[in-house]
Amino acid sequence: MQKIITFGEILGRFSPPNNLRFSQATSFEVIYGGGEFNVAASLSNYGLDVEFVTALPQNAIAECAMRTIKSFGVGYKHILRQGKRLGLYFLENGASGRNSTVVYDRDDSSISQVQPGDINWDEVLDGATWFHWSGITPALSPNAAEVCLEGVRAAAAKGLTISTDLNYRKKLWKYGKEPKDVMPELLSYSNVILGDVDTALFMLGKDKLDPDYTTDVEAKEVFDKVFELLPNLKTLAMTYRNSVNASHQIIGGLLYNEGKMYRARLNEVTPVVDRVGTGDAFMGGLIYGLCEYADNLKKAVAFATGACVIKHTIFGDVNRASKQEVLNFIESDGSAKVDR
Amino acid sequence: MQKIITFGEILGRFSPPNNLRFSQATSFEVIYGGGEFNVAASLSNYGLDVEFVTALPQNAIAECAMRTIKSFGVGYKHILRQGKRLGLYFLENGASGRNSTVVYDRDDSSISQVQPGDINWDEVLDGATWFHWSGITPALSPNAAEVCLEGVRAAAAKGLTISTDLNYRKKLWKYGKEPKDVMPELLSYSNVILGDVDTALFMLGKDKLDPDYTTDVEAKEVFDKVFELLPNLKTLAMTYRNSVNASHQIIGGLLYNEGKMYRARLNEVTPVVDRVGTGDAFMGGLIYGLCEYADNLKKAVAFATGACVIKHTIFGDVNRASKQEVLNFIESDGSAKVDR
Amino acid sequence: MQKIITFGEILGRFSPPNNLRFSQATSFEVIYGGGEFNVAASLSNYGLDVEFVTALPQNAIAECAMRTIKSFGVGYKHILRQGKRLGLYFLENGASGRNSTVVYDRDDSSISQVQPGDINWDEVLDGATWFHWSGITPALSPNAAEVCLEGVRAAAAKGLTISTDLNYRKKLWKYGKEPKDVMPELLSYSNVILGDVDTALFMLGKDKLDPDYTTDVEAKEVFDKVFELLPNLKTLAMTYRNSVNASHQIIGGLLYNEGKMYRARLNEVTPVVDRVGTGDAFMGGLIYGLCEYADNLKKAVAFATGACVIKHTIFGDVNRASKQEVLNFIESDGSAKVDR
Amino acid sequence: MQKIITFGEILGRFSPPNNLRFSQATSFEVIYGGGEFNVAASLSNYGLDVEFVTALPQNAIAECAMRTIKSFGVGYKHILRQGKRLGLYFLENGASGRNSTVVYDRDDSSISQVQPGDINWDEVLDGATWFHWSGITPALSPNAAEVCLEGVRAAAAKGLTISTDLNYRKKLWKYGKEPKDVMPELLSYSNVILGDVDTALFMLGKDKLDPDYTTDVEAKEVFDKVFELLPNLKTLAMTYRNSVNASHQIIGGLLYNEGKMYRARLNEVTPVVDRVGTGDAFMGGLIYGLCEYADNLKKAVAFATGACVIKHTIFGDVNRASKQEVLNFIESDGSAKVDR
């Protein structure tokens, strides 16, 4: 039985209702989410045993985030209640030719102020089989990066599978270091990575390739570049995303493992209900797929891609789709008729 | 002057606002509708004299349904006020690749508990020219099926035109009988039927044909199968629906009468505002078309199809479009410019 | 440094929320806007110095309109506070094949009752470089037409650039005169006109041409017809709009100046968030473009078109896009990725 | 069997939600109401046969008002569909020490532009037993006053009971006449009047008395002054209202008939949900009480007062209380326990 630990941040997300711009809003919809939590919630929805590890302050707003964590059945017993504030971000939803915008207000959040040693990794990882982190955490602060490294090392020492979503966010990474100063050591432990090749190379301090994924041969060639740099890497996956405009996306998925390339079908998504968290939905589907369909990797990447497609239709950061709904989608033609 | 009776159920419909899933909703939009009532409301909007016959309990929520009926100018003087509850259903609206879902909670609704003899059909049908029912009512309970048969027989005896929307709902039909046990006798009286050929054959206990409608010759061939089985049938119509995804539909219409096939143009509908009740809008447009454009059946099916297309853009079960708006649409190119 | 005066009306706009029809609404969203004010707000958003001239009554609802004017940083010191009511209009938003509808309730609004001499044009235009008006104002009442002519003459006498949006609204023009009785003299002073050629010819009392804009040669030929009739005209621009349906528009732009035709790329807009004010957004972008990119008219028309495209995604009458956002859009491929 | 005609205006009422001020609102709640219509709706709720007579324009917003009229089961067959606009008013709801404010925008509404002769009073009053009008109508325009007089005379000629709510509104009466120029003749036909004595004297061109109602003797003395001036008056009623603040009212009622004074108990109302239409609720209850409890005038005034009290708890202009609810209230101690 799998037991999965995800480590990272959960934030308050404030967004104007409907398609209003920030300057028009007189109220904000509020939900609580964050890359690594969203993955945990997906996995719990699919029926896996999952714990989310983070730090949250002791106040009434952080309690709302706790309530969200509990409502998804995600384990929370290792969450530190310390530090001074819950990280926040503001989201203006785009439409058609107007892009969505994120304004971060997560400086000095509890997780970014966590101290090395605060988390008892031995206890946290006890009995676990899988450890997941993303490139957002080391972008927050030197402390967060160091604590992340503690976790990764402890997980590797205990023989857990380690997965990583590269999640490069330009507006973070403000504390004086660049990804290439921090990520190579962290990524060296990863067994599963989600992200496109150029982002991986950039984080590893290498040059961009502008790869072409048209044929499997082309795709393998560039994927192999990443494998050469990361000794423990077994599986590299990426979302294929053609952004026609903010409301219209074409979504597919690729998975590369032991020299074989697996692809999921392309799916038209229009209109997009909520773009945020769709990558996390892919990641959640990927971990689930690798655990449950280890002998059918085509199904694993199809599951991850289907999860990602459905998430585009769901408000909030989290993919509120059950395992059965994802399976129904990937086995259907996508016509989505009324079920009555 | 036409006077139309529709017989069936009106329910409370509860749906999460916007595109929320059930699990996210903290409020439900509430409207009152149901297949046969929706047809009545359409006809009243077009200016016809129409009575809705059903049973509703004596309580404050049923009063809300009554108020909806009155607000459309539909006649209500034959509605029985008896039984214990208003039927309900819950609707989760889909988007793109996520389908809409209906959860029925209509067991023991007043109409399903109606007793043979409760409705004085002689009085109800007095002065009427047209009787409409749908395949939903006999699916509810043995009582409802029997009372429906009472009505159909009385209408036939008085020489009314009888129309039927097949409306097959898999999640109903739970009381131990199958459509083929009940529908053949009921349908034997119908003069006008709305529904696709395979549903008709299934309800009549025959095998599926997987018909092809590409050419009129192919279409006629399969339509004729239905006519062979139903001695009183004069007009068979169907909605042509290509469901690209839950938010994107392509809609046309066919009508077959005295060996001639009439088609309406195909219309792209995206985005869909509300999918529910679009078949009822077609049915309402069809009855109106057959009454008013009896000598121009191409216009009749165009009117029905136009009504169906416009309904996709209107929130709620009922097609809140006037006769003039439907005519404007079918005479336009669909560019829908601002009227100012 | 440019200083721009726009003259016209600001109204209260009441619209059912979401996609509700009038008959379903239990509340109306309320915003304040109007063609010439929307242009002023756009220009203020881009950083120009702009004054809006109108008449508003002394009551609490008109104060709300004043507050909107102030909130955009538009100058308001020449606004007359007189007359008896704020003009209103009701907007039902369409979707797919259902068109939007406007119900005007602007009779006897303060601006329509303004008397010749009420506005001290000498003071208003002092220090100004540009005067903008639209074809809506002379459609309101004989008084409004006469005061508009006062303004145009005063602006011409002071050597200001004069721009006009033709803005033909069939539902206005009810006071007994037709555009051809009033517009020729008014337009004779215009240096910049926004509008299609057939509307221009109609307002000048000439016959329709049904022009074809496929090639520049064809387009120039018809544009030249308008220049022949208007001695002071230097620049004629038009929005190219292909209305697929109410939710799906394809938008481009043309600008003709000193015998040269400049075109902006075509842009797909779907879904449309708010169609109203998109022409005003083009006009605002055009004035800005002509002021700032006078030596690069291709950029000027691209800016105007980009502003128009973005406005389709913004709720309300006003284009709440900054100069930088418009520039980002016209330099991008329109994929509108999340900015985070 | 009573058949009641009420004559007057129905308007669109726009109010900020919750307790927002005009300057804060981004949406307005919209309902349709007006003094004489509110009375009609009350009477229909109590089960009487009632027709509302007014003039409404032919447009989509007026259709919303029509739909409201129909939804209360009030007769509408004599409503003229002519003229140019629906009257509107804006309501800012007060609270505690901040008063509610009304901004009228009803100039040139259809009813104010009605012409003498437009209404066929013979047809309207055929079969009727009661005619109701209020002091708002003659305040609107000379035309409205004249048409009201036509109606009053026709009703008197046919022997109907005539009732009047004085309803003095300072912000109306702007067309050059004062109440004393118009009201004396109109009121001379009234058999039942609702209003306080000083308002009656003011409308009849007499001096104020600042009456004291503490004892029945004092009250009778001042009531008699009004009877001296109005030959046909039989019943004079008034609401006793102590306005502690905008959210806290103490409400009672008095009725004077054939020299006898009848009083209803005082009721504390806090908080007030909606103050508007509470006088109309009293009027509706009064007419009902005089019709149904003619031999028990203490019950009649208790019914009117109870209706007024309950209306304070109901959003909108109309008293959505049934006859049974009013009776329950006047027979209870007002503790208003949950009914479950």
Place this chain on the structure above:
Amino acid sequence: MQKIITFGEILGRFSPPNNLRFSQATSFEVIYGGGEFNVAASLSNYGLDVEFVTALPQNAIAECAMRTIKSFGVGYKHILRQGKRLGLYFLENGASGRNSTVVYDRDDSSISQVQPGDINWDEVLDGATWFHWSGITPALSPNAAEVCLEGVRAAAAKGLTISTDLNYRKKLWKYGKEPKDVMPELLSYSNVILGDVDTALFMLGKDKLDPDYTTDVEAKEVFDKVFELLPNLKTLAMTYRNSVNASHQIIGGLLYNEGKMYRARLNEVTPVVDRVGTGDAFMGGLIYGLCEYADNLKKAVAFATGACVIKHTIFGDVNRASKQEVLNFIESDGSAKVDR
């Protein structure tokens, strides 16, 4: 360490927003609650270990109720997932002199259809110290009454403390039995009862006393009547409620134990935010008080009363107040100053 089992029903509650009447609502607020669940949620909020036992169907709406249960940290592992529907009720919130109204739609809910033997009481009660049920459950159906009796007997056999809220609901009890046919045996096992004396006597088939609680002597006298009839009763408590009107309540509490009477102070509550669930809040506070302040019963009844008072200010069925908030309230003067 206490472990508490509560047994009963959780329902969907639909209520018009703000103070709207049913007939005005276009949406319903939806929350999930029910007497015995509300008690469980209170206890979980105070930090106790609590399991809720009920039956819920397998559908998407019941999942929403499950999500609510989980979100309060209440145990749910013994909930049966069977039967056909979630019980519903509709709540119209009153104000001032208008009472709140409940319309039940809970026939055939899963708990009412539960069969004797369906619940494995041995497993459910294993390790538990306290069993709570209320008079609502035996009112639902013969089955529910019988299963409740199974639970009570099993709890008594295992030596658990048994508490009961009498909760008499006139609109339930429709299956042919009266409380006196069912309740005496059930109540004979109760150690703690919440309810007024006349309700207790009525349920036990005895005559009403109209007791007076002014002095402790008077109160004891009537309380003793109940103790005479119930051999296992140790503690009898009641809420003292003076309902000034629907928005204004005066709340106190009494507790009688081993011949001693304990009283909590009276508290003015105005305005009432939500009246429903205030009795359950008292019950939850009472169980907590009896467990934690067993040696200070004055504090126990003060805690129960304080919880009840605070619940009046909280939307929904459940008392979302922490233990600390209740303690702060009972130790304060009730002035409720801003905490900042």
Place this chain on the structure above:
Amino acid sequence: MQKIITFGEILGRFSPPNNLRFSQATSFEVIYGGGEFNVAASLSNYGLDVEFVTALPQNAIAECAMRTIKSFGVGYKHILRQGKRLGLYFLENGASGRNSTVVYDRDDSSISQVQPGDINWDEVLDGATWFHWSGITPALSPNAAEVCLEGVRAAAAKGLTISTDLNYRKKLWKYGKEPKDVMPELLSYSNVILGDVDTALFMLGKDKLDPDYTTDVEAKEVFDKVFELLPNLKTLAMTYRNSVNASHQIIGGLLYNEGKMYRARLNEVTPVVDRVGTGDAFMGGLIYGLCEYADNLKKAVAFATGACVIKHTIFGDVNRASKQEVLNFIESDGSAKVDR
């Protein structure tokens, strides 16, 4: 002509709608306010010339605060656009016996990170006649305290009137200093102070007096203690507030100047719409009163008290009442009748 500078912070305020608790909210109402800005907005509403001085970051959310500042007509040209975040706070609105709660999230806001020298006080104060600050600013950070002192000294040097609202907030003051370390020097320059005597003594490092204000003699005695400690003080004012519960307040005001005590009448406020900013409303009314009614200090304190009372009925931080509305209130009996 007065020109007033207020210096301090504007924050984003997020509050659950209606009376929801934090744990229930799925959206937050958002407004922008802060003690010193609220004063500026009040003064601008009354017609005075006022500039608000603060620091705000360069991001889209801070733009919303800017837009609020502009919409009140408050001057903003000296606002620094620097630093990293907009200060935020979360407000849970209480009711009856449940208190409101504030959760601050304003650490590292731009104003708290401002550096000495950042503000060019010479330029800011040029032409000004009055400088206002409050005890919140020095509570934020050592920097903010130092910059505040710079401003106070510069204002004193230029001979401006200096006013201060003591505004003690226990949850602030976290940077290692106590009020008595910082406030004595700052307050030594103040000419006008708003606050109660015990807060003043506490901030000046003196012992509490628990003063009694029943008679003027008693009140003067304790007020004199404060004057002894502050050489430049001319006017000391305080709000008299009796908090019955969170929804019910009794409000009066005192003003002490040159040995004379002036009192405003007591006012009952129930229900309270919004408690936050009522002290700022008093302060704004006080400055206005001292400027405009310098020779009638009874009117000055009545104006301040009336402004405070009205603010309790207005949503948001800012007192959206005009000068005329405040005057109407203080001249009325508070019955707050509908103005129509």
